[in-house]
Amino acid sequence: MADFLDIRGLTKHFGGILAVEDLSLSVAQGTVLGIIGPNGAGKTTVFNLITGVYPPSEGELLLEGQSLAGLPPHTIVQRGVARTFQNIRLFRNLTVRQNIVTALDLRQKPYSLAQALLCNPPFVESPVKAGERALRERAMTYLELVGIEAQADRRADNLPYGLQRKLELARALALEPKLLLLDEPAAGMNPDESMELCALIRSIQRQLSLTVLVIEHHMDLVMELCDRLCVLSFGKKLAEGTPAEIQSDPAVLKAYLGEGWVRA
Amino acid sequence: MTYLKGIAILAMINAISAVGLAVFTGFTGMMSLGHAAFMAVGAYTCAIATKTFGLPFLLALPLAGLVAGLSSLLIGIPTLRANLRSDYFTIATLGFGEAMRVLLENLTITNGARGMAGLKNHSTFGVTLAVLVLVIFFAKNFVFSRYGRMAIAIREDPVAAELSGIGLFPVRLRSMFFSAVCAGIGGALMAHHIRFIQPSMFTGVQSTLLTATVVAGGMGSLTGPVLAAFLFAFVPELLRVADMWRLVAYGALLVAIIVLRPQGLMGYRELSLRRPSGRRRAPNG
Numbered sequence A: 001m002a003d004f005l006d007i008r009g010l011t012k013h014f015g016g017i018l019a020v021e022d023l024s025l026s027v028a029q030g031t032v033l034g035i036i037g038p039n040g041a042g043k044t045t046v047f048n049l050i051t052g053v054y055p056p057s058e059g060e061l062l063l064e065g066q067s068l069a070g071l072p073p074h075t076i077v078q079r080g081v082a083r084t085f086q087n088i089r090l091f092r093n094l095t096v097r098q099n100i101v102t103a104l105d106l107r108q109k110p111y112s113l114a115q116a117l118l119c120n121p122p123f124v125e126s127p128v129k130a131g132e133r134a135l136r137e138r139a140m141t142y143l144e145l146v147g148i149e150a151q152a153d154r155r156a157d158n159l160p161y162g163l164q165r166k167l168e169l170a171r172a173l174a175l176e177p178k179l180l181l182l183d184e185p186a187a188g189m190n191p192d193e194s195m196e197l198c199a200l201i202r203s204i205q206r207q208l209s210l211t212v213l214v215i216e217h218h219m220d221l222v223m224e225l226c227d228r229l230c231v232l233s234f235g236k237k238l239a240e241g242t243p244a245e246i247q248s249d250p251a252v253l254k255a256y257l258g259e260g261w262v263r264a
Numbered sequence B: 001m002t003y004l005k006g007i008a009i010l011a012m013i014n015a016i017s018a019v020g021l022a023v024f025t026g027f028t029g030m031m032s033l034g035h036a037a038f039m040a041v042g043a044y045t046c047a048i049a050t051k052t053f054g055l056p057f058l059l060a061l062p063l064a065g066l067v068a069g070l071s072s073l074l075i076g077i078p079t080l081r082a083n084l085r086s087d088y089f090t091i092a093t094l095g096f097g098e099a100m101r102v103l104l105e106n107l108t109i110t111n112g113a114r115g116m117a118g119l120k121n122h123s124t125f126g127v128t129l130a131v132l133v134l135v136i137f138f139a140k141n142f143v144f145s146r147y148g149r150m151a152i153a154i155r156e157d158p159v160a161a162e163l164s165g166i167g168l169f170p171v172r173l174r175s176m177f178f179s180a181v182c183a184g185i186g187g188a189l190m191a192h193h194i195r196f197i198q199p200s201m202f203t204g205v206q207s208t209l210l211t212a213t214v215v216a217g218g219m220g221s222l223t224g225p226v227l228a229a230f231l232f233a234f235v236p237e238l239l240r241v242a243d244m245w246r247l248v249a250y251g252a253l254l255v256a257i258i259v260l261r262p263q264g265l266m267g268y269r270e271l272s273l274r275r276p277s278g279r280r281r282a283p284n285g
Ligand SMILES: Nc1ncnc2c1ncn2[C@@H]1O[C@H](COP(=O)(O)OP(=O)(O)OP(=O)(O)O)[C@@H](O)[C@H]1O
Pocket: A014, A017, A018, A019, A037, A038, A039, A040, A041, A042, A043, A044, A045, A046, A086
């Protein structure tokens, strides 16, 4: 049986740079895979390839047996893939709540363009106003899920950094994905905050039975959160296995974790 | 009085085109330097329909909007599908505007560079005001809906928008079509206000003025560009400057707004009767 996500011989070059080289990877449904590796290893590029930001130079990407390679990002999102970004990308001038509502539009289409244009007089109840109200209410459930409902009416770019990351997570969840890609979700957080985020991601992942790919440099979080790990170095897969296996893999220790690394 | 009325009509006509362009520029984040072309298409469509084919004005006016909208597909489909970098897109619109002017100068039905004279005065104060109110109504319904929200998402961050399931091409094309319809209607009203049109009225200068009106009015605002359209029409008149100096007055006003209020008169806000400070957040909130 084919795995949930199947990456075969994935390669991407940017001019002369081989960002990802002949990467093969299988991810089972409902598991968390961590992707680790030094800076410039090609981790974010793998996410960009899965989500269609760039087409692969070579190789195949299969989600539940269906090819994603060459599809535009918005189609890939419809297939059930959502992600967050290493450099936060929010709709900055919108409120926190409207950031979520924007994502909800993918699955909920409460009214048509004709209704929006013609059947929405001011001060009178209309399908548009009812639809918008429903969307705003639904958005709150996602804000509650990550615990930022109190910030609903603030402008997204006025949020502190850590909460912006949580908002990005909530927006990705609002797309109701099957596969969630998190690019350094704990970047810029202190150890306490990152362990709290780890628990949050775990609980959401179980609750929604999501398959998660996570890129992260916080080793404690990675070891705690992930069922399996894939180590990238210079675009190639260096090792793959359970966190325990990776921790004791001599090649990994040498290339990435450094000699004297011990689990905190 | 008729003098003031004339300026007010001109201001409203510019406001109609500016509201349309606000949807494209202020809400979808696309810069155009060719929207005078759509005004031209609307103006000529309406003039030919009424003068050459004897169509009633109230039929010719929506027709002008429709034809202008369709003409926007000519430039919109290839450039927006190719997802050009934004500056390249803007240059493409500039080229389109020039091409349209040259085309109008060389067609027989448009009477070439001499233009069309003797048009009837249909753009009364009442008609223009009614059209402006309608255009604002539609624009407001558009930007306050999920369709406007998709456009705003693209303006805020195209990559994040795409990865929220929003296709860039259809949304941008829809906004462009809407803005072209408004520009076409504005052009048609202009034709029947000035009662004479020729291709040289629809140059890059006119396009630039339209975009300047939207930028000065404020990105992400509908009422801002309306306000700016009135300012740009009345301030040079109040100063009673003529011809060349009028353009200098425009320029000075624009520079003053950009320096004093970089976000535009009403950036990301709307004038609202309910809260006088304009603090209402929607459609961005
Ligand atoms: N759009 C691009 N154009 C050219 N080169 C790129 C592009 N995107 C990534 N690269 C290059 O590909 C390589 C891998 O980059 P990538 O961002 O995937 O690394 P990463 O593992 O995510 O690193 P980090 O831990 O710093 O985020 C780098 O050498 C980078 O410079």
